[in-house]
Amino acid sequence: MNLTNYHSHCLYCDGRADMETFVRFAISNGFTSYGVSSHAPLPFPTPWTMEWDRMDDYLSEFHRIKEKYVDQIEFYVGLEIDYLDDNSNPSISRFRELPLDYRIGSVHMLRNEWGNIVDVDVSPEVFRKIVDEQFSRDLDRVIRLYYSQQFRMLELGGFDILGHADKMHYNSMCYRPGLLDEPWYENLMIDYFSKIARSGYMVEINSKAYHLYGTFFPNERYFPLLKELGIPVMVNSDAHMPEKINAGRPEALAALKRAGFDSVMELHEGKWQAVPIN
Numbered sequence: 001m002n003l004t005n006y007h008s009h010c011l012y013c014d015g016r017a018d019m020e021t022f023v024r025f026a027i028s029n030g031f032t033s034y035g036v037s038s039h040a041p042l043p044f045p046t047p048w049t050m051e052w053d054r055m056d057d058y059l060s061e062f063h064r065i066k067e068k069y070v071d072q073i074e075f076y077v078g079l080e081i082d083y084l085d086d087n088s089n090p091s092i093s094r095f096r097e098l099p100l101d102y103r104i105g106s107v108h109m110l111r112n113e114w115g116n117i118v119d120v121d122v123s124p125e126v127f128r129k130i131v132d133e134q135f136s137r138d139l140d141r142v143i144r145l146y147y148s149q150q151f152r153m154l155e156l157g158g159f160d161i162l163g164h165a166d167k168m169h170y171n172s173m174c175y176r177p178g179l180l181d182e183p184w185y186e187n188l189m190i191d192y193f194s195k196i197a198r199s200g201y202m203v204e205i206n207s208k209a210y211h212l213y214g215t216f217f218p219n220e221r222y223f224p225l226l227k228e229l230g231i232p233v234m235v236n237s238d239a240h241m242p243e244k245i246n247a248g249r250p251e252a253l254a255a256l257k258r259a260g261f262d263s264v265m266e267l268h269e270g271k272w273q274a275v276p277i278n
């Protein structure tokens with residue numbers, strides 16, 4: 001049934017329950033393989049990222065739970081690591097040296113006109129204010145900046161799974177309906193996914209917002225392109241609450257099938273494997 005999930009937050013970052021509760025939910029929902037991926041530390045504290053002084057606890061808590069439920073589920077540990085700039089991103093040695101099973105690379109933040117860091121992974125209303133007040137209403141510039149961060153992260157590496165590849169598209173579409181049909185944006189997406197394919201990353205189909213916004217990240221319109229480019233995919237719910245671990249998964253798997261995919265990547269016995277979609 002492809003009941004797996006590798007993008008999940010808990011109390012070590014901004015998740016709403018402890019690690020063990022997520023695992024118990026996963027077991028009771030029939031999941032076979034599950035991973036936690038707290039937001040990795042940034043060079044400054046935030047309400048949504050882990051701090052470095054919690055890393056040892058995160059890893060030992062993982063090992064305790066993994067052992068406790070070893071007969072019921074395969075449990076793995078990862079991190080969702082931000083590309084902030086060349087000094088803080090998945091490629092730096094501090095992250096590479098951690099004993100993790102996998103790493104998710106994501107972009108949530110940009111620098112505004114004055115060089116200040118701005119979180120653009122926000123609601124459409126807040127995003128509109130940010131574009132208007134901090135980027136002189138220049139949506140194109142914000143989009144290009146976002147994807148230039150993504151391109152740089154792809155170049156530097158240090159991660160296995162690209163997190164919510166085009167997440168900003170939803171907020172950008174709210175700002176300017178029709179954006180996804182604009183030729184320059186379409187070409188940008190073709191360049192972007194081609195680069196991802198050449199670099200050999202897996203791409204998650206992030207189903208977190210499907211029931212809220214009716215879209216996956218990346219948007220379903222790119223699924224045939226991902227298939228054509230031979231990009232390996234998996235469905236992740238990016239759950240912050242245990243009851244959301246399966247949110248949007250059946251819909252995402254059905255959408256992948258419609259696009260011609262017949263398998264998704266799952267972690268079994270410590271190795272990523274292509275498993276047929278049931």
Ligand SMILES: [Zn+2]
Pocket residue numbers: 080106108163164
């Ligand atoms: Zn994220």
Ligand SMILES: [Zn+2]
Pocket residue numbers: 007008009080238
């Ligand atoms: Zn996340």
